[in-house]
Amino acid sequence: MAIYHLTVNVYSRRDGDSSTAAAAYRAGVCIEDALTGEVHDYTKRHGVAFSALCLPGDQTADRAEFWNRVEGHHKRGDAVTCREVVVALPAELDSDARQDLAHAFAKHLADTYGIAADLAIHEPSKGGDNRNHHAHILLSACAVSPNGTLGKKAEALDPIACKRAKHATLADTQREHWAGMVNAALAQAGLGERVDHRRLEDQKADALKRGDFSAVAQLDRTPTKHEGKAVTQARRRGERLPRAKRNDTLKAAGERRFNQHTRRFEDLKAKAAAEGRLQSVDEQALHARALLERRKESARSLQAAAGAEVQAIDQAQARRAAVQARAKKPHKAGASKPRPAANAAGHQGKVSAAVERAARSRDRVQQETVVMQEAAKQLEAMIEEMLARARRALQQPEATPWQRATARTLLETHDAAREAREAHRRAAEARTQARATVRRARADRGHHGPPATDPVSVLRRALGRPTAHDRQALEAAEAVKRAKAAEAEAKAEREQADKLRQQATAAAEKARTQFAQAFDMPAPRYDAKPELQPEPTTTLAPTGEPTTSKPRGPAPR
Structure with missing residues (x-):
């Protein structure tokens, strides 16, 4: 089964990181830092299957000279000198296909963002998982021209700048692109395996729409967290760090849940077959009927609530009409102040309306x-x-x-x-x-x-x-x-x-x-x-005759 993995890391001087050291370690070469004079020699490192420095326009440059210029280009003591993209390569492909896939992705990053992409493909380490083929791609934090000239900061790589500009980050845009490239390579090799960059919840919802309950049962689990180098090395020494214990617990719980789903489904299927209730159904017809019932139930509940409130409002209107009728009665004799007469017949009708x-x-x-x-x-x-x-x-x-x-x-x-x-x-x-x-x-x-x-x-x-x-x-x-x-x-x-x-x-x-x-x-x-x-309103015409006016329609736009 092909495994999907893509993460983005940051290397900053504030954390003591150096782009020359990172490039030397991943490519397995020797680079001397021109600023500090420190020599980073990793020529004895094993497991580097392929490495290449990609510039925009399908160009390249000397690795040691380029990363030394990058270190000198950044002046701040807390500067981010480079970023890294780590991807998992399908173990189902052969070495040439994996190399072509990773190299094409590195060129894509260099051309898309106008930066340098230093690719290093690593093979599985001894004593580890023999499917752990992966690639490290170091990205320059500044823009790079095809001839190797360094420019300003690459804003598209900075997640903070992307958040302020309301743009998608590097991880958001490239996760789906990398999944498409992997699936295309698997299809070209004639393999049926595929990878999916989406979350387990989205994959499970998609499987539910398709009616693939087997996939739903497999995806009904809690996602684990990436263990990394430190946790993996501790496992090889026989130690289990907290993250490793948590992942093992989640994996065991997922397996038990899948087995329970499988057994429960088989039991229900056998019971239905024994009782003669196992038959094919039209899922679209069932869904349409359930949707119609839900709409009817919602309409009935809203109509009942509206009817009760309309009845209460009618009662309030009746009380208000009674008060107005009492106010229109003739003035009693002996009162201190007589009722003033209306100025005109039309005035009373307008006020009442x-x-x-x-x-x-x-x-x-x-x-x-x-x-x-x-x-x-x-x-x-x-x-x-x-x-x-x-x-x-x-x-x-x-x-x-x-x-x-x-x-x-x-x-x-x-x-x-x-x-x-x-x-x-x-x-x-x-x-x-x-x-x-x-x-x-x-x-x-x-x-x-x-x-x-x-x-x-x-x-x-x-x-x-x-x-x-x-x-x-x-x-x-x-x-x-x-x-x-x-x-x-x-x-x-x-x-x-x-x-x-x-x-x-x-x-x-x-x-x-x-x-x-x-x-x-x-x-x-x-x-x-x-x-x-709307309800019709009753008004008084200037002559005193009651007239009924029809409700108005919406105003013309």
Whole structure:
């Protein structure tokens, strides 16, 4: 079975990393660092099957000379000098096919981002997994021309810059591309194995749509984490680090769950065959019938709620009409002040019509609000019922593999959506606090005013000895810059949190729909604004005759 793996690592001087040392170790060569004078000699290293330095335009350069120029090009002490992409190569392919596949991917990265890509293919180590063919691709952090000239920073490789610009990162864009290249190479070799870059949840949902319950049972497991070099070396020494223990526990649990699914499916199949209930069904017809039943149930519940609220509003209108009727009675004799007469016949009709329209508008808004609140309560109740049923399904042995898979997905996505909403709330509060900090900083800057422009103050600032007023003004200006930067970062985090919240909410809604299909129950749906039919209004004409006006249609666009 072909294995998919792609990770992106960062090498920074702040962590003590060096691009010359990284290139020498991965290619198994000797490189002397021109800045430090340190010699990185890895010529005795075994397991390097192939190495090549790729520049844009299908060009190449000397490895030692190039990476020394990269080290000299970056001046900061905490600079990121290079990045690394590690990919797993299919063990099903031969060595030439793996070399062509990795070399083509390195050239693709160099041409796509305009950088240098230093490729090194490593063979499985002795005593390890003999399928562990992989490739290390060192990427220069700066742009590189086809002739090897170094340029500015490659913004497309920096995840922070991509987040600010709202662009996809290197890992986001290249994971799917690498999966396509691997699958194309496997198909060209005449092999049936394929790799998938998506998460297990997405793969499981796709298998459910296809009706491939065998694949669903295999994908119904908790993903493990990559162990890396340190954990693998500890395993060879007979030690099990915490990550190794966790992965072993998850693998054993996944195998037990798959075996339980298989046995339960076979038992149910044998029982149905013995009772004569095993027959083929039209899945599309069943799905259409379940969808129709869910829509009917939702319409009935909303109609019942709307009818109750309309009845309450009619009663309120009747009470209001009684009050208005009492107000129109003739003035009693002996009262302190007589009732004033109307100025004209038309004036009474206009006022009555305005009062009636305002009252009906308030009633309609109240009706919509109450109906929306009632629908939201019903939605929450249906979701709680689905969660309780999902928890029971995970404990019931008679539940089918599809039902157990949808139940587990429902619980996971519900928790993820709740956490995403909480994270969005915290990000919104942080953005609000950041904006308040910016306002305070601007107020402080306005209090101190700009730096003085007289010749003495300008000269003292040039000599590095500003006056107390100038020092306070400059500090206030710097505080405003820092506050603005913090606000921009908080805004980006809030937008990212909002995006994750929307994705988590969509995933939870999708999981609820699949769960409802598996258990043949109505899926919770809620419209933001219910459609209510307008009622005709009764007004008084200028002559005093009551007339009925028809409801208006929508205004022309």
